[in-house]
Every structure is written in C-alpha cells, then in structure tokens.
Amino acid sequence: MQHETRRAAREAAAREAAVQDAPTAPRERRGNRKRTVGIVVASVAIVLIAAAAWVAFRALTVKGELEAAQRLLSDSSTDMTMQERVTRMGEHAHNAASAAGDPIWRVAEYIPAAGDNLRAVRVSSEALDVVANEVGAPAFAAMDANGDGSPFTRLLPVLEAATPEVTAVAASVADAASSDFLIGPVRSGIDQVNTVVGSAAPALEVAPLLLGADGAKNYLLAFQNNAEFLALGGSAASQTLVSVDNGQIGIAGQASSADFANGVAVDVPVDQSALDLYSWYLVDHVNTTMSRPDFPTAATLLKAFWERDISPGPVDGVIAIDPIALGRVLEATGPITVGDVEITSKNAVSVLLKDVYTWWDPYASKAEARASDAFFASVATAVFDRVAAGDFDLKDMLWAVNESIENGDLMMWMQDPQAASLLEGQRVAGVLPRDNADATTVGVFFRDASASKIDYYMKSDVDLNRTCTDGESTFTVTTNLHLDISQDDADDLPRYVQSAVWRSEQFRTEVFVYGPPGTTFAGFTADGRDIVPLRTDITDLGRPVAAFQLTQHPGESGAVTATFTGAGDFAPLELRSTPMVHPVKVTIDDGCS
Numbered sequence: 001m002q003h004e005t006r007r008a009a010r011e012a013a014a015r016e017a018a019v020q021d022a023p024t025a026p027r028e029r030r031g032n033r034k035r036t037v038g039i040v041v042a043s044v045a046i047v048l049i050a051a052a053a054w055v056a057f058r059a060l061t062v063k064g065e066l067e068a069a070q071r072l073l074s075d076s077s078t079d080m081t082m083q084e085r086v087t088r089m090g091e092h093a094h095n096a097a098s099a100a101g102d103p104i105w106r107v108a109e110y111i112p113a114a115g116d117n118l119r120a121v122r123v124s125s126e127a128l129d130v131v132a133n134e135v136g137a138p139a140f141a142a143m144d145a146n147g148d149g150s151p152f153t154r155l156l157p158v159l160e161a162a163t164p165e166v167t168a169v170a171a172s173v174a175d176a177a178s179s180d181f182l183i184g185p186v187r188s189g190i191d192q193v194n195t196v197v198g199s200a201a202p203a204l205e206v207a208p209l210l211l212g213a214d215g216a217k218n219y220l221l222a223f224q225n226n227a228e229f230l231a232l233g234g235s236a237a238s239q240t241l242v243s244v245d246n247g248q249i250g251i252a253g254q255a256s257s258a259d260f261a262n263g264v265a266v267d268v269p270v271d272q273s274a275l276d277l278y279s280w281y282l283v284d285h286v287n288t289t290m291s292r293p294d295f296p297t298a299a300t301l302l303k304a305f306w307e308r309d310i311s312p313g314p315v316d317g318v319i320a321i322d323p324i325a326l327g328r329v330l331e332a333t334g335p336i337t338v339g340d341v342e343i344t345s346k347n348a349v350s351v352l353l354k355d356v357y358t359w360w361d362p363y364a365s366k367a368e369a370r371a372s373d374a375f376f377a378s379v380a381t382a383v384f385d386r387v388a389a390g391d392f393d394l395k396d397m398l399w400a401v402n403e404s405i406e407n408g409d410l411m412m413w414m415q416d417p418q419a420a421s422l423l424e425g426q427r428v429a430g431v432l433p434r435d436n437a438d439a440t441t442v443g444v445f446f447r448d449a450s451a452s453k454i455d456y457y458m459k460s461d462v463d464l465n466r467t468c469t470d471g472e473s474t475f476t477v478t479t480n481l482h483l484d485i486s487q488d489d490a491d492d493l494p495r496y497v498q499s500a501v502w503r504s505e506q507f508r509t510e511v512f513v514y515g516p517p518g519t520t521f522a523g524f525t526a527d528g529r530d531i532v533p534l535r536t537d538i539t540d541l542g543r544p545v546a547a548f549q550l551t552q553h554p555g556e557s558g559a560v561t562a563t564f565t566g567a568g569d570f571a572p573l574e575l576r577s578t579p580m581v582h583p584v585k586v587t588i589d590d591g592c593s
Contacts, residue, residue, distance in 0.1 A: 065096035082395040083140040090132035096125035116179040151390035153247030170201035216245040224322040227353040227453040230290040231445035249388040256373040266304035273540040295430025299413030323352040325409035328400035333386040440570040443514030451500035457485040461585035468592040480559040490554035515544040519566030528558025
C-alpha cells in the first residue's frame with residue numbers, strides 16, 4: 001500500500017539530497033581558503049617584487065648621483081672653480097640622499113645582511129650631502145662674501161653651525177661601516193666616506209678654537225732652510241709669530257737666528273738619547289732644533305726659545321714650512337714680488353736656497369746679514385698676506401697643503417690637548433710610527449756638519465731591502481750621497497755657501513738611520529773616501545739608531561749600509577727621510593711580503 005503523499009516525497013528527496021551533499025561542503029570551504037591564501041601570497045609577492053624593483057631603481061639613482069659627484073672632484077680637465085665643483089657635487093649628493101631616504105628603502109634596511117648594505121649607502125649619501133651642502137657651499141659663500149673682517153671671520157659661524165650635524169652623521173657612518181655584511185663596492189665606498197667625515201667632525205670641533213673664537217691664539221711659523229739640512233728639513237733660522245683672534249689673522253712679530261741667545265740651553269726636558277746623538281746643539285742653538293726626526297721635540301724647543309728670547313707669549317702652536325712647500329703654495333696664490341724680485345712656484349726654491357746668497361754676504365757685515373734676514377721676512381709676509389686675505393685658489397691650496405704634508409715639508413704641533421689629539425698619528429705631526437702595525441717604517445735622516453749651505457747641490461738615494469730566515473727579518477738600508485757640483489763651481493760659490501771650516505775643499509754630512517721598532521742594529525759597511533761611524537749603540541724614539549759621518553770633496557759620492565734584525569710581524573716597508581731640494585730616490589725590495 002502506498003502511503004507517500006506528494007509532500008512526503010518532496011521531504012524524502014530533500015533528505016536524500018542533503019545526505020549526498022553533506023561530504024562536499026567542507027572540501028569547498030577548504031578550497032575557498034586555499035584560493036584566499038594563494039591570492040594573499042601572490043599579492044604579498046607582487047608587493048615585495050615591486051618594493052625590490054623600487055629599491056633597485058632607487059639604488060641605480062643613488063649610484064649614478066654618487067658617481068657623478070665623485071667625477072666632479074676627480075676630473076681636473078674642466079675649468080670649473082672649486083666652489084662650482086662643490087656646488088654641483090652638493091646637488092648630486094642631495095639627490096642621492098633623497099633617493100636613499102625613501103620610506104620603502106628604510107623598511108628594506110631591516111632585511112638581514114642586505115639591509116646593512118642599504119643602510120651603509122643611505123648614510124654615506126646623507127654624509128656627503130651634509131659635508132657639501134651644510135659645510136662646503138656655505139663656507140665658500142662666506143669666504144667670497146664682501147663684509148667686515150677677514151674671510152676666516154666670516155667662516156667661523158658656518159663652522160660652528162655645521163659641527164653638530166657633521167658630528168651626528170659621522171657617528172652614523174662609523175656605525176654602518178662596522179657591519180660585517182657589506183659587499184665589496186659598498187665597503188669601499190663607506191670606508192672612504194668614513195675617513196672623510198671621521199676626520200672632518202673633530203676638525204670642525206677644534207677649528208673655531210684654532211681660529212681664535214674664544215680668544216686670541218699665537219702660532220709660531222718656522223721657516224726651514226733645506227740648503228743646510230737637518231733631519232726634519234733644515235735650519236730654522238727665520239721665524240714669524242702669527243696671531244689669530246676671532247678669525248682675524250695678523251703678524252705679531254718676526255725674528256732671525258741672530259735675535260736669540262744661542263749657546264744657552266732652553267729649559268725643556270729632552271731624552272738623553274737625543275742629546276747623545278745630536279749633542280747640546282739640539283737645545284742651545286735655535287738653528288739646530290730640527291736635528292731630531294721628531295717634530296714635537298723641535299716645536300717645544302722653538303716655543304721655549306721664542307718665549308725666552310723674543311716675547312713671553314704664550315705660543316699656542318708651531319708650524320714648520322720650507323721653500324719646497326712655499327713653491328707649492330705659490331701655485332695657489334700666484335707669484336709674489338719682494339723688492340724687484342718676482343717669486344713664483346717655479347723659482348721659489350732656487351731664489352730662496354741659492355740666489356739669495358749671491359746678493360748678500362752675511363759674513364761681510366751685520367748690514368748684509370740684516371738685508372738677507374729682511375728678505376726672508378718679506379717673503380713670509382707677502383705670502384702670509386695672500387693667505388690671510390683668502391686670495392688663493394682653494395683647489396690648488398688643498399693640493400699644496402696635502403702634497404707638502406705627505407713629503408714632510410709642512411708639520412704642525414699644538415699645545416691644546418684637543419687640537420693635539422686631532423694631529424696624533426697623522427703625517428703632519430712629524431712623528432715616526434711607534435710600531436709596525438700599519439707599515440714597517442725605516443728612517444734615513446741627514447744633518448749638515450759643515451756650517452754651509454751646500455745641500456742645494458746634494459743628491460741621495462736609499463735602497464731598502466728585507467729578507468727572512470727562520471722567522472727572523474733582516475733589514476738592509478743602503479744610503480748613497482752624491483755632491484753634484486764640480487770643484488771649479490764649488491770654488492766660485494759665495495763664501496756663505498761654502499763650509500765655514502774647509503771652504504770649498506770638503507763638506508761633511510751626518511747620516512742617521514733609524515731601524516724599525518723591535519729590531520736591533522746588526523752591523524754596517526761603508527763605500528767612500530771618509531765614512532766613519534759616530535754612534536751605533538743608541539735607542540732613540542723607540543728605535544735602534546746607527547749614525548755615521550761622510551766627508552766628501554765636490555763631485556764625490558759616498559755610501560753606507562746599515563743592517564737591522566728582528567723577529568715578529570712586520571707590515572710592508574716604507575721610508576721616511578729628510579725633505580731635500582732633490583727628492584730622495586727610494587728603492588724598496590721586500591722579499592718577505
């Protein structure tokens with residue numbers, strides 16, 4: 001019997017359909033979730049790819065701008081002034097910093113390892129932006145502006161305003177440079193920027209102090225004479241006291257060797273090793289204060305001489321410069337005229353170290369001696385006036401200063417501890433390295449022992465060799481001196497140029513060879529007419545020293561070889577030597593590197 005009604009049939013069908021559909025509902029929901037997750041993942045991937053592409057695009061922009069800035073500084077083929085270069089460089093640096101400061105870039109800096117590289121690029125760009133646009137461009141504008149006071153007076157507010165920002169960005173660069181994940185090009189770039197801003201920050205901090213922002217400062221300028229050479233350059237017979245007060249620079253006094261109480265030692269503590277090598281002449285004659293190859297020693301002696309014999313001071317710093325450096329400075333200032341003599345970058349050395357002695361004979365009379373001293377003083381004043389007025393090409397001046405520092409023709413010492421710390425370890429400080437960590441430095445220095453001005457004609461070469469056996473290094477230093485003048489020409493030299501003792505017959509030179517720290521003197525050989533050892537048992541400035549005396553007739557050569565041995569780690573070899581009219585020819589053969 002059929003009991004189903006139409007309603008019952010519909011209900012039964014619905015129940016059957018529900019039973020059939022029940023297992024597929026969860027699968028559909030899972031499918032929907034998968035599709036949703038896939039869409040999200042794809043969207044995130046697209047965003048990440050887009051972000052990566054954006055950062056890559058920005059990176060290309062930064063790279064292009066930084067390379068353009070670098071080309072501006074390194075390309076000397078254009079006629080742009082230094083100010084124009086810095087302004088253009090500032091534009092590129094600002095564009096690079098803006099591109100690297102993008103929010104997406106900053107988020108990407110959180111990516112492990114890769115983010116460190118992005119951060120390094122950004123802070124490098126920001127540092128160049130600050131240096132160019134917060135220091136360089138305003139400094140040029142201040143120096144060029146018309147107004148009261150000297151250009152350096154107008155420069156002071158710029159330096160004081162920029163110092164906090166440069167200090168902050170220098171800290172950021174140093175922190176970014178400390179990462180171990182930087183790739184080659186990024187590492188090279190940030191290390192260069194770190195060197196620049198790392199030096200600029202402390203320099204800006206101390207610059208106002210040096211320019212007399214908090215009161216007048218006095219700096220003693222010692223003019224060295226390389227025609228009568230000493231270890232650091234030459235006789236310091238002519239000196240000028242420069243006063244700086246709130247950027248205003250002026251000459252406060254001048255003196256020559258005749259104005260000092262020579263023969264009476266100044267009250268300055270000096271190592272016994274220095275006195276053993278250079279005698280009491282080091283401390284009781286102002287001319288020979290440059291005998292020891294350590295500028296802090298010379299500077300403190302010069303300061304003491306001036307404050308005792310010329311003016312009570314105080315002397316806040318000492319700067320040494322020679323005619324070789326002066327010739328480079330004249331490249332930036334242009335020629336000067338003293339009396340009827342034009343002095344240029346090309347003839348400065350010959351005029352000041354040779355020609356001047358044909359015009360006056362200081363032995364003839366006090367008037368002749370005063371005329372010679374007055375000429376040197378006038379040269380110093382003329383150059384000083386150009387520099388103090390800012391009347392020079394900055395690009396050429398930067399080259400002149402840097403080249404002179406690297407060759408030992410320009411040295412500086414400061415009494416203020418903050419300023420002194422800035423000079424520490426720098427070539428301008430005139431100090432031999434105390435260890436062999438960065439370079440294994442050997443020193444070869446000369447001192448005229450003839451009381452002459454013959455060294456305008458002296459030429460030299462040094463061969464520096466290192467060999468290794470069983471963990472021990474042997475350093476062989478061969479020094480050759482050649483007096484490049486004939487006997488006839490020597491006979492015709494002015495009396496003041498000839499030896500005070502032997503006239504033109506012969507000339508004596510002392511050679512001081514400073515071995516590397518951690519070595520001992522092992523022996524010597526000599527090749528010449530009259531070469532004798534003076535001292536080979538002294539340690540000075542933390543180094544073994546071998547001192548010799550060479551006697552030469554005009555036209556003769558003489559060579560001496562000193563050997564030092566030692567165990568331990570030695571960095572690559574380098575030579576420090578006396579700055580000479582004819583630069584020392586150096587040959588280095590490191591058989592152990």
